[in-house]
Amino acid sequence: MPKVLISDELSPRAVEIFKERGVDVDVKVGLKPDQLRAIIGAYDGLAIRSATKVTAEVLAVAEKLKVVGRAGIGVDNVDIKAATARGVVVMNTPFGNAITTAEHAIALMFAVARQVPAADASTQAGKWEKNRFMGSELSFKTLGLIGCGNIGSIVAERAIGLKMRVAAYDPFLSEERAQALGVDKVTLDELIARADFISIHTPLTEQTRNILGRERLMKTRKGVRIVNCARGGLVDELAVRDLLISGHIAGAAFDVFSEEPAKQNVLFGAPNLVCTPHLGASTVEAQENVALQVAEQMSDYLMTGAVANSLNMPNVSAEDAPRLAPYLKLAENLGSFAGQLTETGIKAVSIEYEGTVAALNVKPLTQAVITGLLRPQLENVNMVNAPILARERGVDVAEVKHDRDSDYQTQITVTVTTERRTRSVSGTLFGGKRPRLVYIKGIEIEAEFAPNMLYITNDDKPGFIGRLGALLGDTGVNIATFHLGRDKPGGEAIALVAVDQKLDGALVDRIGALDGVTQAKALAF
Ligand SMILES: NC(=O)C1=CN([C@@H]2O[C@H](COP(=O)(O)OP(=O)(O)OC[C@H]3O[C@@H](n4cnc5c(N)ncnc54)[C@H](O)[C@@H]3O)[C@@H](O)[C@H]2O)C=CC1
Numbered sequence: 001m002p003k004v005l006i007s008d009e010l011s012p013r014a015v016e017i018f019k020e021r022g023v024d025v026d027v028k029v030g031l032k033p034d035q036l037r038a039i040i041g042a043y044d045g046l047a048i049r050s051a052t053k054v055t056a057e058v059l060a061v062a063e064k065l066k067v068v069g070r071a072g073i074g075v076d077n078v079d080i081k082a083a084t085a086r087g088v089v090v091m092n093t094p095f096g097n098a099i100t101t102a103e104h105a106i107a108l109m110f111a112v113a114r115q116v117p118a119a120d121a122s123t124q125a126g127k128w129e130k131n132r133f134m135g136s137e138l139s140f141k142t143l144g145l146i147g148c149g150n151i152g153s154i155v156a157e158r159a160i161g162l163k164m165r166v167a168a169y170d171p172f173l174s175e176e177r178a179q180a181l182g183v184d185k186v187t188l189d190e191l192i193a194r195a196d197f198i199s200i201h202t203p204l205t206e207q208t209r210n211i212l213g214r215e216r217l218m219k220t221r222k223g224v225r226i227v228n229c230a231r232g233g234l235v236d237e238l239a240v241r242d243l244l245i246s247g248h249i250a251g252a253a254f255d256v257f258s259e260e261p262a263k264q265n266v267l268f269g270a271p272n273l274v275c276t277p278h279l280g281a282s283t284v285e286a287q288e289n290v291a292l293q294v295a296e297q298m299s300d301y302l303m304t305g306a307v308a309n310s311l312n313m314p315n316v317s318a319e320d321a322p323r324l325a326p327y328l329k330l331a332e333n334l335g336s337f338a339g340q341l342t343e344t345g346i347k348a349v350s351i352e353y354e355g356t357v358a359a360l361n362v363k364p365l366t367q368a369v370i371t372g373l374l375r376p377q378l379e380n381v382n383m384v385n386a387p388i389l390a391r392e393r394g395v396d397v398a399e400v401k402h403d404r405d406s407d408y409q410t411q412i413t414v415t416v417t418t419e420r421r422t423r424s425v426s427g428t429l430f431g432g433k434r435p436r437l438v439y440i441k442g443i444e445i446e447a448e449f450a451p452n453m454l455y456i457t458n459d460d461k462p463g464f465i466g467r468l469g470a471l472l473g474d475t476g477v478n479i480a481t482f483h484l485g486r487d488k489p490g491g492e493a494i495a496l497v498a499v500d501q502k503l504d505g506a507l508v509d510r511i512g513a514l515d516g517v518t519q520a521k522a523l524a525f
């Protein structure tokens with residue numbers, strides 16, 4: 001039974017769902033990094049929010065870990081590169097808390113416009129300072145949105161409902177989408193020049209870090225109000241403090257900070273500053289949504305191989321997962337077959353899908369082919385990191401789906417081009433689930449993949465099979481199955497021999513030296 005660790009506060013629904021789906025679960029919240037490292041080796045899954053840092057050090061000792069599930073959106077607390085390198089799928093729940101977070105951004109905008117927290121504190125202190133708290137209306141003001149994805153779009157809709165004008169800067173926002181939302185698509189400079197309120201809704205990346213730096217903040221309109229409900233690090237906190245004190249910025253609201261938990265921060269104590277402790281996603285509704293969703297996604301992956309909302313793997317639906325399982329084996333074996341025969345640098349691989357398989361989601365199958373192909377050369381290749389490793393090595397990967405009938409009801413063909421030659425190998429599933437090799441270099445052959453195999457190419461001349469059988473017999477190697485194919489009588493022949501033991505290099509060399517043999521290679525599956 002797979003076992004999951006929940007290491008951040010998650011709704012109890014998550015535990016119920018894991019259990020209902022047959023996943024064992026431990027809840028240990030508030031672990032220090034060394035405590036997490038000490039226990040993570042026992043778990044197949046790790047469910048987190050934003051407090052747990054899934055670093056390369058944690059991943060290095062997470063020997064069984066297959067999946068990290070983020071109950072929320074931002075994954076800047078997960079080292080995705082390290083997870084990918086170790087074959088750990090990282091998934092999030094991209095929609096479950098978007099409305100809640102957008103609502104918090106709107107709440108913060110009202111809070112800074114009307115100084116609600118300070119007015120509340122003053123009133124409850126018995127001061128009745130009616131003249132101190134002069135606010136600003138939101139109606140007909142311009143809201144500048146930096147980032148207009150899930151949350152930014154919801155903020156835009158709500159703001160338009162409040163009669164605000166909305167200008168959005170987002171390089172990935174299309175003109176059509178902007179029009180449909182009713183926002184002006186602008187450059188960042190235009191936004192800075194026009195906005196009365198600025199709200200940020202981008203992830204924290206190397207491109208967005210410090211996107212509102214001091215220089216840009218100084219170019220904003222005097223009296224601007226700024227809301228950061230996305231991530232600490234997007235806005236220069238010290239510059240905001242200085243500009244709040246100077247009065248250039250009329251108000252700022254921060255839900256997120258460059259260091260969290262933010263027990264201290266340069267912003268604290270600045271005038272007209274509203275702070276909340278990363279509460280963007282903290283509603284009962286959002287927490288139910290994300291806990292339920294992450295538990296479902298992680299259980300599905302661990303129990304069936306279905307992948308949803310992954311940041312480093314193609315999605316595989318729960319419906320597709322069982323159908324893909326035997327194909328994944330076939331695809332990896334075909335890749336492995338080609339990879340084991342390849343002795344020089346791989347330049348390109350083409351993966352062709354024909355018949356039934358062409359109607360499936362073939363992305364994961366392509367990843368399985370590449371995994372098998374690279375494994376003889378690279379120790380730590382897996383389904384998750386294979387495409388990246390191939391790209392890093394300059395291997396051109398082509399995926400082709402043919403809308404035509406093949407000799408078999410379903411067929412995958414892997415063609416590898418190296419510095420020296422192009423070689424193809426095809427396979428099918430017998431009975432819908434048993435992988436079979438059906439062509440090698442266009443030569444028809446029907447063979448299962450066995451743990452230990454001998455691949456031989458030779459001249460199609462009488463006597464060869466006897467010589468090979470005698471040599472194997474003399475050296476005590478038992479033949480399990482023997483498959484032959486040839487391009488034409490007297491032409492090139494291929495033998496695939498499954499044997500009951502691992503073949504040593506010296507014996508393979510002796511086979512390679514037999515009369516008529518052009519290549520002999522031991523293969524393992
Ligand atoms: N305060 C909180 O509790 C919460 C904070 N968040 C934060 O909100 C962020 C946004 O979430 P979603 O809207 O769901 O993500 P999303 O991925 O749907 O939208 C992000 C948008 O930012 C845009 N973007 C990326 N780079 C940009 C750049 N350099 N300049 C301008 N725009 C850029 C993208 O094109 C995308 O449209 C998350 O990454 C997370 O960090 C999310 C949930 C809760």
Ligand SMILES: O=C(O)CCC(=O)C(=O)O
Nearest residue numbers: 049050072073074281282
């Ligand atoms: O889990 C939380 O409370 C924070 C949510 C968040 O920041 C996110 O989903 O990106």
